[in-house]
Every structure is written in structure tokens, then in C-alpha cells.
Amino acid sequence: MTAADETLTRPGRLTGRPGTLLPGRHPATLARAVLVAFVLINVVVVEALFVTSDVASKHVLIDVGKFFGLHVALVMIFQLLLVARLPWLDRRIGMDRLTAWHRWVGFTLLWTLILHVTFIVLGYARRYATPVPRQVVSLAGSFPVLLGMAALAVIVVVAGLSVRYARRRLQYETWHALHLALYLAVTLALVHQMFEVSTFTSSALATAYWWSLWAFAGLALLGGRVVLPLWRNARHRLRVAAVVPESDTVVSVHLRGRHLDRMPARAGQFFVWRFLSAGRWWQANPFSLSAAPDGRSLRLTAKAVGSGSAGLRHVPVGTRVFAEGPYGAFTALQRVTDATLLIAGGVGVTPIRALLEELDGSVVVLYRVPTRADAVLLAELEALARMRGARLHVLTGRTGAGSPPNTPFAPENLHALVPDITGRDVYVCGPPAMTDAVLRSLRALRVPRRQVHAERFSLAG
Ligand SMILES: Cc1cc2nc3c(=O)[nH]c(=O)nc-3n(C[C@H](O)[C@H](O)[C@H](O)COP(=O)(O)OP(=O)(O)OC[C@H]3O[C@@H](n4cnc5c(N)ncnc54)[C@H](O)[C@@H]3O)c2cc1C
The missing domain is CATH 3.40.50.80 (Nucleotide-binding domain of ferredoxin-NADP reductase (FNR) module)
Known part of the structure; x- marks a missing residue:
């Protein structure tokens, strides 16, 4: 915890009067401002690169299509940041809100992509005076365009499954696994952007800019979703210390591990827990800490809702636990x-x-x-x-x-x-x-x- 965090955590000591408004900026405000600035600055850069480059075909429909295409890339990069589970953002904004934004940015991505494709297809169809279906087939003859089309197909399918009606009918694990296909779509879109006529290759500066942006998003994702969880679990080596029934349907699981005093968890946060016992290692469920971390142990308390939570009652003591987190801004x-x-x-x-x-x-x-x-x-x-x-x-x-x-x-x-x-x-x-x-x-x-x-x-x- 930083000194600034500590000051905000112990506000009573600052003012001593109940209900007194504490000085300083709200942590979520700062994090939101950083995200908005990131988007605005990059929109300006992308548009400046477009205007100053020679990618324009002098055909208005095609150029509008390319313009939307560049914004598709930017929206994808922003999406990756929103799901990277970066601790700095997550602690301030909360995973629930970041996920809700991710959902809306996802639909923005879909519509920007549809506009990109529509303008490009109509533009080329008009330029070469060909019917639209024949123009689509002709465009698909170019390998980078084919990759872009494949990315579009994946995004359309996943967006369709993310509409609330469909989402509610899918098991969480199924929906999540299908959602992972979006990483494939992002990769396809990146290759498409590299080889198509775009500002990606219009100048050395533009190429450096796009590579830096993609690398930043890729590293943030890799760091937040893979490296940090692996590192924390290797460091803390959590194991089930006790399983205590609290009622017929609720059970507490106590965990012990190494160096828990170094784990930056706070009261009100949650982890996504994976108990590595036979038959359930593939299941991961989010549960909040039901006791403030004391540096020696952690505890979660779960109500039996479905198979994952109900099975906790039978997890053997000593079971290794892989925990992603801590997450959440309910602190x-x-x-x-x-x-x-x-x-x-x-x-x-x-x-x-x-x-x-x-x-x-x-x-x-x-x-x-x-x-x-x-x-x-x-x-x-x-x-x-x-x-x-x-x-x-x-x-x-x-x-x-x-x-x-x-x-x-x-x-x-x-x-x-x-x-x-x-x-x-x-x-x-x-x-x-x-x-x-x-x-x-x-x-x-x-x-x-x-x-x-x-x-x-x-x-x-
Ligand atoms: C931030 C957070 C904190 C929570 N804290 C607690 C707690 O302290 N105590 C408690 O009893 N319950 C808590 N829950 C609810 C708990 O996660 C679900 O009841 C549990 O995951 C159900 O899983 P299941 O396999 O038993 O049931 P299922 O029938 O398989 O799942 C029921 C629903 O739980 C949700 N769910 C399952 N797995 C996940 C996942 N990996 N990520 C997101 N959602 C999932 C889905 O919406 C799913 O449809 C919390 C949930 C969240 C999101």
C-alpha cells in the first residue's frame, strides 16, 4: 500500500469528526481521468496520422472506411486495457465497472467495425462499378482482407452471444471460453492492419506509434492476466487450512500461505479462486474475503448456488489453491x-x-x-x-x-x-x-x- 492509499484508508484520523468530507481527489476520479486522457490523446494522434498520411485513395467512401478502420484498432487496444486487470485501475474503478465498460466498448467496436466494412465494400464496389457481392468476393482474394473478414466473423458471433438474452442462456464457463476467441480476432485484426494500406506503414513515426500502442496493450494484458497471477501464486502458495460449515448452505474456507503479509489484499476485495483438487481444478469462482487479511491467513465464505460453490464443502484440507486477485474497489x-x-x-x-x-x-x-x-x-x-x-x-x-x-x-x-x-x-x-x-x-x-x-x-x- 502506498503512503497516499494509507492516508485515504484512515480518514477518521485525519478529521476526527463523523461525516466530515475528507480532503483530496476521489481515487476513481483520477483513474477515470487517466482513461479518458488515454482515449482522447490517442484519437487525436490517430486522426492526425490519417490526415497527414498519403493513405487517402481520393475516393470518399473508401477513405471514410479506412478512417473507421483505424478507430477499430484503437477501440481494440482500449478493450485490451479494460480487461487487463491492472491493479492500479481495478483498485480505483472496480472490476464490475471495468467489465461493464468493456461490454459497452465491445458493442462500440462491433458498430465501428461494421461501418468500416460497409464503407470499404461500398466504396470499392462503386469505384470499380461491380455489384456488392462480387466486390466482397474480390476483396476476400487479398489475404490481409480475408484475415480482417475472419476477425469480423469472430467478433459478430461473440457479440451475438453477449447480448443479454443469449448470455443468460449460456453457462458462465461456456460463454467465457467462447469469449476467449476474441484474442484470435484481435491477432487477425492486427495482421490485417499491418498489411493493408493504412497509417500503420505510412511513415516510420506512424509505424513506431502503432507498434508502441499494441505492445503497451499486449504487455498490460500479459502482465495483468498471466504474469502477475502466476508470480503471486508462486510466491504465496495458498493451501486450504480448514473448511468450516457456517450453516446448511454456507461454508467458510480458511487458507494459509507464505508471505501473506506481502499480499496487497484489502477488506472488501475478492479473488477468483481455483481449488486444484481432482474434478474441480477447471472451475474458477469469484468470492470475496470474509475477513480482513491479517497477513497470516485468508478466508472466503460461500453460499451453495451451483456445483462450484456447493462443492467447496468437500474440498480436502491441504488442497493447493490458485487465486487470481485481489480485485475490486469495494474498499x-x-x-x-x-x-x-x-x-x-x-x-x-x-x-x-x-x-x-x-x-x-x-x-x-x-x-x-x-x-x-x-x-x-x-x-x-x-x-x-x-x-x-x-x-x-x-x-x-x-x-x-x-x-x-x-x-x-x-x-x-x-x-x-x-x-x-x-x-x-x-x-x-x-x-x-x-x-x-x-x-x-x-x-x-x-x-x-x-x-x-x-x-x-x-x-x-
Ligand atoms: C465479485 C464477486 C464476489 C462474490 N463474493 C461472493 C461471496 O463472498 N460469497 C458467495 O457466496 N458468493 C459470492 N459471489 C457469487 C459467487 O461467485 C457465485 O455464487 C458462484 O461463482 C456460483 O458458482 P457455481 O459454480 O456454484 O454456480 P453456477 O451455477 O455455475 O454459477 C452461477 C453464476 O455464478 C456466476 N459465476 C460463476 N463462475 C463465475 C466466474 N468465474 N466469474 C464470474 N461469475 C461467475 C455466473 O453468473 C453464473 O451464471 C461473488 C461473485 C462476484 C462476482
Whole structure:
């Protein structure tokens, strides 16, 4: 952790007054500004290279097509950065938000590509006065163009499968494996760009620029997705130390490893865990830390949802674990006041429990469960709340039931429970319907947006 991070983590010590706005820029603002600057600067460079190069064919449709083609390359490079899982970006923006941007940038890529192809085909068809289908066949006769067409086909198929309707019908692992085909599409597109008439080869400066940009994106991806996880796992050598049932459906897995005091994990973050035992090494699932990392051990707590989470109960002690992470911006780094409201629903208590351990200043915890018997980790929360002088409310019942209806997160009820809510950072993690209800109420109560932090337990959109 850097000195700057440390200052932001311990804001209570800076001001000492609950609800006081902390000085300094919000970490997500800086990271967003860096990304926007990266895009804008490169758009300007790409367009300047295009205008000053001699790639123009003097045929307007073809030139517009080439112009879009260069932007396709730029969008692809930006996509690679968004999925590179660079710790600096991830800690500030969060993987959920980066993944949501990746999704929208993906559709932007598709449409830019369609415009590129449409203008090129129409342009050449018009220039040589050939029907469009014959022109397509003629263009495919050039090997670099054929590679570009193959990239287009892969991108169209993956984009089709990423539309929510199709995505929901595919198993996560299937969708993810198909998504990996996009790396092939990127490679094909790079070769296409190198050998087609583009600004890639229009001057030594342009060639150096494009190679630097592609190399930067490639190295970021390789570093974030391959080298860093391999290095961290070789260093920490995680193993299952204990498997502790918390209820009939929830289990905690304790892990030990080497040099865990050097692992830059924080309360509220998650890892993508792969347990290397027979029959399940191929499955990787994201789970939050359910205790703040103490430098000696890590713990996750998982509810049985499908085969991956249900099987955790049977993972043998001693099993080697490959963990990618830590990821996520649901941490104290995002805090802008020195008073906090933590809201958990069901198994969403896991990162909330870890955050309660780490946060100082005034803390209120709301824990929503059907009955107290369903409240996993409750004894730990109560002990921590006592130790930290935090206020803990367990909110039981079925939403909407009874008279008046049980709606603890309706704006007036939330305000009654936490009257100084607008002066607090609010962290919420629970089932989607509950999280949405809380976020709606926070908007109604005019809690500033930058004080609101949500972990949705979902990445794939
Ligand atoms: C950031 C994050 C933190 C989470 N923390 C916790 C936690 O602390 N405790 C807890 O009980 N649950 C947590 N979850 C939810 C947990 O990951 C899923 O319940 C679990 O992966 C389900 O896997 P399964 O094989 O049992 O079920 P499946 O039926 O195979 O999967 C159910 C759904 O889980 C999601 N999923 C599965 N694998 C992955 C993956 N590798 N990456 C992204 N999504 C995946 C998919 O949406 C999938 O459709 C978290 C999820 C996320 C994204």
C-alpha cells in the first residue's frame, strides 16, 4: 500500500469528526481521468496520422472506411486495457465497472467495425462499378482482407452471444471460453492492419506509434492476466487450512500461505479462486474475503448456488489453491467521509464483515436476513461491533409482508434507522433486488453519489 492509499484508508484520523468530507481527489476520479486522457490523446494522434498520411485513395467512401478502420484498432487496444486487470485501475474503478465498460466498448467496436466494412465494400464496389457481392468476393482474394473478414466473423458471433438474452442462456464457463476467441480476432485484426494500406506503414513515426500502442496493450494484458497471477501464486502458495460449515448452505474456507503479509489484499476485495483438487481444478469462482487479511491467513465464505460453490464443502484440507486477485474497489480506499453505513443482505455479508474489521470512525451496520437463524457470521459481526463501538441492526422478515409492510430500506425507514445517512459513506452488498432498493432510497434521500459503493456479486453483465 502506498503512503497516499494509507492516508485515504484512515480518514477518521485525519478529521476526527463523523461525516466530515475528507480532503483530496476521489481515487476513481483520477483513474477515470487517466482513461479518458488515454482515449482522447490517442484519437487525436490517430486522426492526425490519417490526415497527414498519403493513405487517402481520393475516393470518399473508401477513405471514410479506412478512417473507421483505424478507430477499430484503437477501440481494440482500449478493450485490451479494460480487461487487463491492472491493479492500479481495478483498485480505483472496480472490476464490475471495468467489465461493464468493456461490454459497452465491445458493442462500440462491433458498430465501428461494421461501418468500416460497409464503407470499404461500398466504396470499392462503386469505384470499380461491380455489384456488392462480387466486390466482397474480390476483396476476400487479398489475404490481409480475408484475415480482417475472419476477425469480423469472430467478433459478430461473440457479440451475438453477449447480448443479454443469449448470455443468460449460456453457462458462465461456456460463454467465457467462447469469449476467449476474441484474442484470435484481435491477432487477425492486427495482421490485417499491418498489411493493408493504412497509417500503420505510412511513415516510420506512424509505424513506431502503432507498434508502441499494441505492445503497451499486449504487455498490460500479459502482465495483468498471466504474469502477475502466476508470480503471486508462486510466491504465496495458498493451501486450504480448514473448511468450516457456517450453516446448511454456507461454508467458510480458511487458507494459509507464505508471505501473506506481502499480499496487497484489502477488506472488501475478492479473488477468483481455483481449488486444484481432482474434478474441480477447471472451475474458477469469484468470492470475496470474509475477513480482513491479517497477513497470516485468508478466508472466503460461500453460499451453495451451483456445483462450484456447493462443492467447496468437500474440498480436502491441504488442497493447493490458485487465486487470481485481489480485485475490486469495494474498499475503504473509496471512502470520502469518516462515517460509514454498511448494509448487507444474506451472503452479501462477506465483504461487509471484512470491512467492519478494517474501518474506523463511526460505523453503523444493517444486516438483512429472513430470520436470525439465516444470519451467517452474525456472532462475529456482534463481537466486532462491540469491539469497535459500531451500531448493528439485524433486520429480519420478508420484504412487503405484514402491516405496515416490512420495508426496512424504504427511504423513510432507512432515514429513521440512520438519521445522519447523508453524511456517511454507504457500502451495500446483497441480492440484486435489495441492492437496487437501497440504491433507489439513497438517491431519494440525496446521499451524494460518490459516497455510495455497491458490490453486486456479478461481473459478466
Ligand atoms: C465479485 C464477486 C464476489 C462474490 N463474493 C461472493 C461471496 O463472498 N460469497 C458467495 O457466496 N458468493 C459470492 N459471489 C457469487 C459467487 O461467485 C457465485 O455464487 C458462484 O461463482 C456460483 O458458482 P457455481 O459454480 O456454484 O454456480 P453456477 O451455477 O455455475 O454459477 C452461477 C453464476 O455464478 C456466476 N459465476 C460463476 N463462475 C463465475 C466466474 N468465474 N466469474 C464470474 N461469475 C461467475 C455466473 O453468473 C453464473 O451464471 C461473488 C461473485 C462476484 C462476482
